[in-house]
Amino acid sequence: MYLYGASGHAKVIIDILQSTGESVAGLFDDNPDLKELCGIKVLGKFKPGRELEEPLIISIGNNRIRASIAQQLTVKYGQAISNTAILSPGASVGEGTVVMQGTILQAEVEVGKHVIINTGAKVDHDCVVGDFAHVSPGAVLCGNVSVGEGTWIGAGAVVIPGVKIGKWCQVGAGAVVIRDIPDNAVVVGNPGKIIKYC
Incomplete structure (x- = not known):
């Protein structure tokens, strides 16, 4: 699973995924200064059109931002x-x-x-x-x-x-x-x- 957004909300999602045996392949975030979160590599900004081998979860708490990102991306989403x-x-x-x-x-x-x-x-x-x-x-x-x-x-x-x-x-x-x-x-x-x- 990949996460889009490397914040406190992502930390909780990482805990949930890891407790259910799901690994987090990496995180995407628009902040170039972020390099890792909870020991997981931050891969930089997600570029629309990029293909992923694993599903993605938008790990951003703000509803409007989450909606805007979801409407721009054509990827497989996880839970x-x-x-x-x-x-x-x-x-x-x-x-x-x-x-x-x-x-x-x-x-x-x-x-x-x-x-x-x-x-x-x-x-x-x-x-x-x-x-x-x-x-x-x-x-x-x-x-x-x-x-x-x-x-x-x-x-x-x-x-x-x-x-x-x-x-x-x-x-x-x-x-x-x-x-x-x-x-x-x-x-x-x-x-x-x-x-x-x-």
Whole structure:
């Protein structure tokens, strides 16, 4: 497996891959000063059109940057799913997605492409998480929640059952979302309130 992005997020993905017996062949990063991360060689900037023998994961936490890179590259993408995560046999996980340590994905959960389901997040039955979204550490999506493309759910946030969150939203850490949220909204607090649009 190759990783694109040599940062703290990549360190966690390296841990996940190595704990599941997957080796990391190298990392790509746009910063020419980076030479290695966790003992793995940084191979420089990834040039579009380059062919890889192994799959790639975009190991960048920023949803918009991850989406922009994925839309430019035509490579085979892998996944990183921690062996401490609990996945229902009925859950599905898209390419390029990372499911971190202690996560739970319940029955009929659908997770899109290039998503981050972060440490200890809980995603209950029938939830749908769109491409390029990020469910942060300790966040809870109750049953039948829909999270739109590129949306970020902050650490420790809770979304009650049946709520639909639009595309490219930001839900603040610790927020409690009790009603639907339109695209591009920024929501904070308990109960969650829209404070602006991005």
